[in-house]
Amino acid sequence: xxxxxxxxxxxxxxxxxxxxxxxxxxxxxxxxxxxxxxxxxxxxxxxxxxxxxxxxxxxxxxxxxxxxxxxxxxxxxxxxxxxxxxxxxxxxxxxxxxxxxxxxxxxxxxxxxxxxxxxxxxxxxxxxxxxxxxxxxxxxxxxxxxxxxxxxxxxxxxxxxxxxxxxxxxxxxxxxxxxxxxxxxxxxxxxxxxxxxxxxxxxxxxxxxxxxxxxxxxxxxxxxxxxxxxx
Amino acid sequence: xxxxxxxxxxxxxxxxxxxxxxxxxxxxxxxxxxxxxxxxxxxxxxxxxxxxxxxxxxxxxxxxxxxxxxxxxxxxxxxxxxxxxxxxxxxxxxxxxxxxxxxxxxxxxxxxxxxxxxxxxxxxxxxxxxxxxxxxxxxxxxxxxxxxxxxxxxxxxxxxxxxxxxxxxxxxxxxxxxxxxxxxxxxxxxxxxxxxxxxxxxxxxxxxxxxxxxxxxxxxxxxxxxxxxxxxxxxxxxxxxxxxxxxxxxxxxxxxxxxxxxxxxxxxxxxxxxxxxxxxxxxxxxxxxxxxx
Numbered sequence: 460x461x462x463x464x465x466x467x468x469x470x471x472x473x474x475x476x477x478x479x480x481x482x483x484x485x486x487x488x489x490x491x492x493x494x495x496x497x498x499x500x501x502x503x504x505x506x507x508x509x510x511x512x513x514x515x516x517x518x519x520x521x522x523x524x525x526x527x528x529x530x531x532x533x534x535x536x537x538x539x540x541x542x543x544x545x546x547x548x549x550x551x552x553x554x555x556x557x558x559x560x561x562x563x564x565x566x567x568x569x570x571x572x573x574x575x576x577x578x579x580x581x582x583x584x585x586x587x588x589x590x591x592x593x594x595x596x597x598x599x600x601x602x603x604x605x606x607x608x609x610x611x612x613x614x615x616x617x618x619x620x621x622x623x624x625x626x627x628x629x630x631x632x633x634x635x636x637x638x639x640x641x642x643x644x645x646x647x648x649x650x651x652x653x654x655x656x657x658x659x660x661x662x663x664x665x666x667x668x669x670x671x672x673x674x675x676x677x678x679x680x681x682x683x684x685x686x687x688x689x690x
Numbered sequence: 691x692x693x694x695x696x697x698x699x700x701x702x703x704x705x706x707x708x709x710x711x712x713x714x715x716x717x718x719x720x721x722x723x724x725x726x727x728x729x730x731x732x733x734x735x736x737x738x739x740x741x742x743x744x745x746x747x748x749x750x751x752x753x754x755x756x757x758x759x760x761x762x763x764x765x766x767x768x769x770x771x772x773x774x775x776x777x778x779x780x781x782x783x784x785x786x787x788x789x790x791x792x793x794x795x796x797x798x799x800x801x802x803x804x805x806x807x808x809x810x811x812x813x814x815x816x817x818x819x820x821x822x823x824x825x826x827x828x829x830x831x832x833x834x835x836x837x838x839x840x841x842x843x844x845x846x847x848x849x850x851x852x853x854x855x856x857x858x859x860x861x862x863x864x865x866x867x868x869x870x871x872x873x874x875x876x877x878x879x880x881x882x883x884x885x886x887x888x889x890x891x892x893x894x895x896x897x898x899x900x901x902x903x904x905x906x907x908x909x910x911x912x913x914x915x916x917x918x919x920x921x922x923x924x925x926x927x928x929x930x931x932x933x934x935x936x937x938x939x940x941x942x943x944x945x946x947x948x949x950x951x952x953x954x955x956x957x958x959x960x961x962x963x964x965x966x967x968x969x970x971x972x973x974x975x976x977x978x979x980x981x982x983x
Contacts, residue, residue: 507875533877545872547865558865562877
């Protein structure tokens with residue numbers, strides 16, 4: 460569904476991605492793992508057009524996305540959950556969701572469905588989002604992305620710094636989305652979380668994919684983790 | 691005249707000034723709040739509004755009210771359009787770099803000023819008020835038009851607030867203000883929002899100028915005072931805080947009116963500038979602003 464071929468990108472003179480290739484199909488979770496600075500977050504930002512790619516191609520069902528103005532990319536059905544959540548902190552929960560709904564012109568049915576996934580948010584619709592707890596903020600960040608009814612979901616460390624019950628909830632949500640046919644790219648630092656969710660794990664080393672392995676049958680002590688992630 | 695009526699007169703003069711100042715300063719504050727651009731050319735948008743109001747009222751035949759109504763609609767639109775063009779042609783190309791935009795808007799200031807001098811000339815020209823109804827107090831008569839200015843400014847400010855808080859475009863503006871990159875990731879065309887905000891800020895200055903021009907006359911150098919006072923108001927109120935800006939405009943407008951009447955206009959400016967200095971030292975985020983994140 461989403462194909463990335465030979466993607467080059469970086470910030471100013473610093474090139475971070477060096478010909479990154481990956482592909483993810485509908486109903487599949489691809490996990491990106493790698494050391495800090497390997498280019499995992501940059502890969503997501505380059506797909507979203509937030510870091511303009513210097514070379515290579517991004518295709519969604521054959522349609523070229525790279526080179527489009529960055530604000531048009533999400534309208535093709537890409538939902539993005541940035542690292543650190545990046546909520547519109549001074550807007551209310553309802554307003555954050557409204558921004559998500561506006562992106563592709565979805566209305567009340569989508570909103571209801573998303574709030575059905577996260578009933579805690581429904582109780583806090585009028586609350587300023589910056590005052591939510593960390594877990595609730597992460598729910599809102601995911602809910603906001605789901606308001607686009609995405610075909611591809613990009614999640615950048617969604618469970619970072621959360622308590623175990625919240626991690627379970629977010630994992631269940633990702634599995635439910637996978638079951639509904641959404642293609643998911645997940646950046647994850649923790650091996651157990653990656654193995655629990657991913658169909659395939661792609662190891663990012665200095666801006667390119669060093670190795671892609673099926674998650675099934677992979678043990679936490681597999682050599683790939685030691686070689687590429689350092690755990 | 692006794693002290694009481696004299697104070698009433700001074701207060702009313704102050705309110706008129708506060709009304710026009712609030713409109714102008716809200717425009718400046720909005721542009722800074724959303725775009726982080728310190729618009730040094732803001733006073734020239736005010737001047738352009740006044741000068742265009744003279745052209746429009748001079749070219750519309752019929753009763754003065756008709757020409758004035760036309761100016762009230764046309765001038766903010768033209769000035770907003772000019773601002774949107776300036777944003778697209780200049781500020782966007784500088785990638786909204788804070789220092790570069792200050793220098794660029796200084797350049798715009800001179801371009802607009804000299805353009806007005808060339809096309810409009812060095813004279814101060816009056817625009818006739820749309821009506822000259824007078825309110826007769828026991829001690830003095832007062833221009834009904836000035837009171838209408840206060841009412842119109844209050845309505846417009848209320849409208850801006852509703853636009854920001856209730857409308858979709860307001861929501862988009864606020865989201866862009868908090869996080870430009872994430873807004874882009876949710877399909878918001880930040881360039882368009884910026885052009886719109888810059889146009890809206892300029893249009894507010896222009897509409898304030900149209901309202902004031904029957905009282906003050908249009909002149910190509912009239913942008914200096916509104917710029918200085920808007921900065922004073924915005925700093926006291928807190929950059930980016932609309933409520934603070936409006937309250938500070940009332941404070942500065944009233945004190946300016948009252949001090950000018952009882953003492954001297956120079957003392958009024960000294961006090962306003964002193965207040966800014968004190969705010970900057972003791973409460974740099976302004977009375978109602980939040981500390982920069």
